[in-house]
Amino acid sequence: MIQITNLGKSYDDLKKHLVLQGLNLTVNDGEFLGIMGTSGSGKSTFLRIVGGLETYSAGEVSVFGQDLQTMKEPEREEYRKNVISFVFQDYNLLSGLTVKENIILPYTMMEKDDGKIEQDYSAIAKRLGIDEFENRYPDEVSGGEQQRAAIARAVLKKSKVLLADEPTGSLDIGTGRKVLELFRKINADYKVTVIMVTHDVLCASFCNRVVFLRDGQFVKTINKINSQENFYRSIQEEMGKMDEIF
Amino acid sequence: MKSFDILLKKSIRAEKELRFYIYAVFVLAAVFSFLAFLSGNQTFVELLHRENGMLSIMYMLICTVLIAITIYLKSLYRNYFDQIRRELGILISMGMSRKRLKKLLLVKNMRFIIIADAAGAAVGFCVYVILILHFILDRDEYIFDGILAGIFGPVVISILFVCLVGILCNHRILNSQNIYGIINKQDGKIGHNVNGAVQAVIGFVFLMGGNGVLLYNKIGIAEHSNLLPIVSVCIVCIGIYFSVLSFGYWFSAVLQKKKKAGKDLILLNEIRNHYRNSAKAMSAYAIINWLLVFLLVIIIMLGLENRSLDTSDSPFEYVLEFGEDQYDDMESFLRQQQNSIHECYMIPTVDGYAIYGETKITMMPEKSYNEITGKMLNIKNGHTIVLSQLDRSMVNITKEDDGREWHYWTIDEEIPINVEEKKYCFCTDYEIWEYLFNCEDPQKRILILNDKDFSAVAQQGSLLYKLCINLKNNARLDSNRIPEDIRLVGRWDRYLRVQKENRILMFSLMTMLVVLCILLLLTQHMQYICEKNGRKRDYDLQITLGIEKDCREKARKRSLWVKNFLPVFIGGLTGCLCTICFIKDMNLYLAVLSFTVFLFECIMQFFVYFMEDRFDS
Numbered sequence: 021m022i023q024i025t026n027l028g029k030s031y032d033d034l035k036k037h038l039v040l041q042g043l044n045l046t047v048n049d050g051e052f053l054g055i056m057g058t059s060g061s062g063k064s065t066f067l068r069i070v071g072g073l074e075t076y077s078a079g080e081v082s083v084f085g086q087d088l089q090t091m092k093e094p095e096r097e098e099y100r101k102n103v104i105s106f107v108f109q110d111y112n113l114l115s116g117l118t119v120k121e122n123i124i125l126p127y128t129m130m131e132k133d134d135g136k137i138e139q140d141y142s143a144i145a146k147r148l149g150i151d152e153f154e155n156r157y158p159d160e161v162s163g164g165e166q167q168r169a170a171i172a173r174a175v176l177k178k179s180k181v182l183l184a185d186e187p188t189g190s191l192d193i194g195t196g197r198k199v200l201e202l203f204r205k206i207n208a209d210y211k212v213t214v215i216m217v218t219h220d221v222l223c224a225s226f227c228n229r230v231v232f233l234r235d236g237q238f239v240k241t242i243n244k245i246n247s248q249e250n251f252y253r254s255i256q257e258e259m260g261k262m263d264e265i266f
Numbered sequence: 267m268k269s270f271d272i273l274l275k276k277s278i279r280a281e282k283e284l285r286f287y288i289y290a291v292f293v294l295a296a297v298f299s300f301l302a303f304l305s306g307n308q309t310f311v312e313l314l315h316r317e318n319g320m321l322s323i324m325y326m327l328i329c330t331v332l333i334a335i336t337i338y339l340k341s342l343y344r345n346y347f348d349q350i351r352r353e354l355g356i357l358i359s360m361g362m363s364r365k366r367l368k369k370l371l372l373v374k375n376m377r378f379i380i381i382a383d384a385a386g387a388a389v390g391f392c393v394y395v396i397l398i399l400h401f402i403l404d405r406d407e408y409i410f411d412g413i414l415a416g417i418f419g420p421v422v423i424s425i426l427f428v429c430l431v432g433i434l435c436n437h438r439i440l441n442s443q444n445i446y447g448i449i450n451k452q453d454g455k456i457g458h459n460v461n462g463a464v465q466a467v468i469g470f471v472f473l474m475g476g477n478g479v480l481l482y483n484k485i486g487i488a489e490h491s492n493l494l495p496i497v498s499v500c501i502v503c504i505g506i507y508f509s510v511l512s513f514g515y516w517f518s519a520v521l522q523k524k525k526k527a528g529k530d531l532i533l534l535n536e537i538r539n540h541y542r543n544s545a546k547a548m549s550a551y552a553i554i555n556w557l558l559v560f561l562l563v564i565i566i567m568l569g570l571e572n573r574s575l576d577t578s579d580s581p582f583e584y585v586l587e588f589g590e591d592q593y594d595d596m597e598s599f600l601r602q603q604q605n606s607i608h609e610c611y612m613i614p615t616v617d618g619y620a621i622y623g624e625t626k627i628t629m630m631p632e633k634s635y636n637e638i639t640g641k642m643l644n645i646k647n648g649h650t651i652v653l654s655q656l657d658r659s660m661v662n663i664t665k666e667d668d669g670r671e672w673h674y675w676t677i678d679e680e681i682p683i684n685v686e687e688k689k690y691c692f693c694t695d696y697e698i699w700e701y702l703f704n705c706e707d708p709q710k711r712i713l714i715l716n717d718k719d720f721s722a723v724a725q726q727g728s729l730l731y732k733l734c735i736n737l738k739n740n741a742r743l744d745s746n747r748i749p750e751d752i753r754l755v756g757r758w759d760r761y762l763r764v765q766k767e768n769r770i771l772m773f774s775l776m777t778m779l780v781v782l783c784i785l786l787l788l789t790q791h792m793q794y795i796c797e798k799n800g801r802k803r804d805y806d807l808q809i810t811l812g813i814e815k816d817c818r819e820k821a822r823k824r825s826l827w828v829k830n831f832l833p834v835f836i837g838g839l840t841g842c843l844c845t846i847c848f849i850k851d852m853n854l855y856l857a858v859l860s861f862t863v864f865l866f867e868c869i870m871q872f873f874v875y876f877m878e879d880r881f882d883s
């Protein structure tokens with residue numbers, strides 16, 4: 021369970037501006053959560069804090085009963101290595117490794133069996149259509165292909181929490197759907213908690229629950245009750261309301 | 267399937283930058299070891315010791331060079347590190363241990379660094395042997411054992427230490443809790459919240475403080491150790507660093523206010539992105555410039571001193587000193603040289619100690635004085651006349667009513683003298699000031715004794731003869747024929763010796779100058795390389811934005827200008843200030859000289875700027 025109480029985050033700018041302020045959220049194990057909000061509302065910042073990549077200035081973030089701020093460095097390393105996998109908004113592939121090498125890199129940290137690595141890799145690669153360009157370097161493939169590689173890298177590990185920052189931003193609807201189905205599958209099969217930031221209503225409708233971020237807080241929660249279609253409609257409605265405000 | 271370690275190694279590679287760093291370690295180790303060996307040279311140290319404060323300068327030099335090297339290597343490693351830090355950040359974000367990453371990098375690079383370091387130090391040693399020992403000191407056989415262990419080891423270790431400091435400082439970036447910041451290189455930019463004014467004040471205070479310490483060192487009465495100049499060097503170095511750094515903040519603030527033309531914005535981008543890193547290299551550059559002023563002034567001073575060396579008023583060209591056992595050898599030598607000798611006197615002397623004050627004195631018979639000068643003294647038994655081989659104007663002379671003069675010993679008093687453990691007493695009549703023969707030590711007094719007294723003393727002590735020779739016109743004494751163990755204490759010899767010593771000193775300082783110039787060029791080159799990488803991406807971006815070449819050129823020129831001349835101005839002016847504060851007998855002439863040297867530096871830098879500008883476009 022991920023429990024966030026009163027989270028606050030500010031950057032030391034000239035004017036101290038608060039990005040997150042008094043944010044509360046509870047994410048249950050095995051949940052598939054969507055986060056929506058306008059650009060610059062602090063979604064990526066929130067995700068990075070949960071991923072242990074950034075510190076925060078106030079409040080508490082506890083993941084599986086452990087408080088992030090009080091963790092020691094070795095614990096943090098373990099946390100990043102075993103608990104979290106991250107899909108960055110700007111992919112962050114290593115430029116010196118081929119796409120395939122990039123994808124298997126974190127997996128090799130925990131899995132020593134080469135056969136198993138190869139097997140798991142090819143399953144995901146086939147699913148996301150990566151095998152066609154797996155031996156090229158990141159700067160030799162398109163933005164969407166890089167994004168798929170980044171997703172494959174995060175998914176392959178099957179860690180307890182998957183954090184994805186706009187994972188389908190550069191993908192066409194068809195490929196995007198495949199990615200989301202993959203998320204849904206690992207969420208269902210391996211009980212991986214997925215937290216996904218997205219701008220796209222269709223994407224959001226794949227989740228079990230969607231929260232809306234504004235003024236540094238989650239202002240609204242919508243649960244998926246029956247069909248995906250109804251869920252889609254209610255998210256769209258909420259988005260319309262948000263637009264009116266601005 | 268590749269294992270994790272192979273992937274890891276493959277992902278953090280920046281061969282070109284690493285190679286450059288290793289080369290730099292090699293060259294700098296060579297330069298530093300050369301300087302260290304030079305300053306460890308016995309002859310050299312003795313020569314320096316004789317000059318006023320020169321030894322301190324030597325230590326200052328070593329210290330500053332080491333500081334410059336430290337800064338230099340640190341920013342060079344940063345150049346390498348910047349190429350891989352995004353990768354390192356990503357690896358950390360995936361749960362890779364920071365400690366393990368740091369260790370991996372350190373182990374991977376340390377091997378090369380150690381090799382480069384040791385090889386460089388060895389090369390520096392070879393250059394030292396060839397250049398200094400062989401060419402300048404004319405030494406054919408070298409004694410290595412002590413030097414090698416005593417200097418080589420510390421040199422290698424200190425360079426290694428310097429490398430380690432630079433590397434660890436850079437690796438500290440990886441400790442940041444903001445991992446996303448490591449990936450995106452969020453530090454290193456000129457930030458909003460750092461106060462340029464505070465830095466400038468710190469810089470100014472340190473600069474002035476350092477000079478204050480130097481000044482204190484100069485006028486302080488107490489015997490000063492070498493520690494004080496070194497401390498002041500460190501303070502001044504910090505001052506220079508902050509001054510250089512604060513300039514970036516000032517400059518970007520000014521540009522931000524202006525912000526009208528596109529070229530200002532491009533320059534602003536460049537300053538913000540690159541200034542903080544290049545400020546370190548610039549400080550090293552400024553420090554070397556500072557030293558250069560200092561060194562050049564000293565060399566010029568020595569050069570001038572060299573010309574006015576022959577001030578001695580001694581009447582003999584050669585004075586040879588020998589003992590009784592060599593009397594026969596000398597007689598035969600004189601017979602051989604008969605044709606070239608114009609006049610020649612043999613003065614028997616005996617050395618002893620004045621019991622009060624433990625001063626060494628020399629005694630000679632009245633007869634010899636009479637022989638050389640033709641004057642009679644008529645010294646009574648048990649009496650003596652004090653001879654000081656000095657200019658009268660150098661001492662305060664007391665004149666008695668009866669016309670007798672004295673300075674050193676009160677007259678009509680007995681001076682107890684110890685000659686080979688036997689005590690004699692002589693009553694002083696008066697003192698005379700005259701250059702009878704040359705002597706190395708003008709403080710040494712001579713007692714002229716009655717001939718009878720002298721032979722009594724001579725029976726107790728051992729006789730030392732002073733052979734005073736003047737040669738015929740154009741003749742030369744065949745100094746190879748002079749029997750061994752005979753000391754030449756004559757004027758001519760002293761002149762030659764001092765001249766040679768000064769020449770050695772000049773040469774050594776000159777080589778140091780060359781070393782510094784090499785260091786300067788290297789720094790310049792490194793700065794150039796470092797920025798080229800960063801700048802290229804910005805350039806490509808600017809081209810895609812359709813920014814005119816003209817506009818880019820102007821911004822580039824301006825930033826080049828800043829990077830070329832700021833260190834020279836700060837370093838050079840500090841150099842002038844330090845010269846004024848440090849050199850003991852400072853006068854207007856020397857002050858003007860140091861500013862001339864500074865101007866000269868500016869002109870030199872202009873050429874460098876010109877070349878670089880050409881090379882760049």
Ligand SMILES: Nc1ncnc2c1ncn2[C@@H]1O[C@H](COP(=O)(O)OP(=O)(O)OP(=O)(O)O)[C@@H](O)[C@H]1O
Pocket residue numbers: 031032033039057058059060061062063064065066109452
């Ligand atoms: N390093 C930083 N320094 C100062 N402010 C920052 C920094 N990083 C982000 N911000 C600010 O924090 C706020 C939130 O940024 P964040 O990237 O979390 O937004 P986001 O919701 O992910 O936006 P988007 O949907 O456009 O990705 C923004 O206003 C941004 O300007």
Ligand SMILES: [Mg+2]
Pocket residue numbers: 063064065109185
């Ligand atoms: Mg974002």
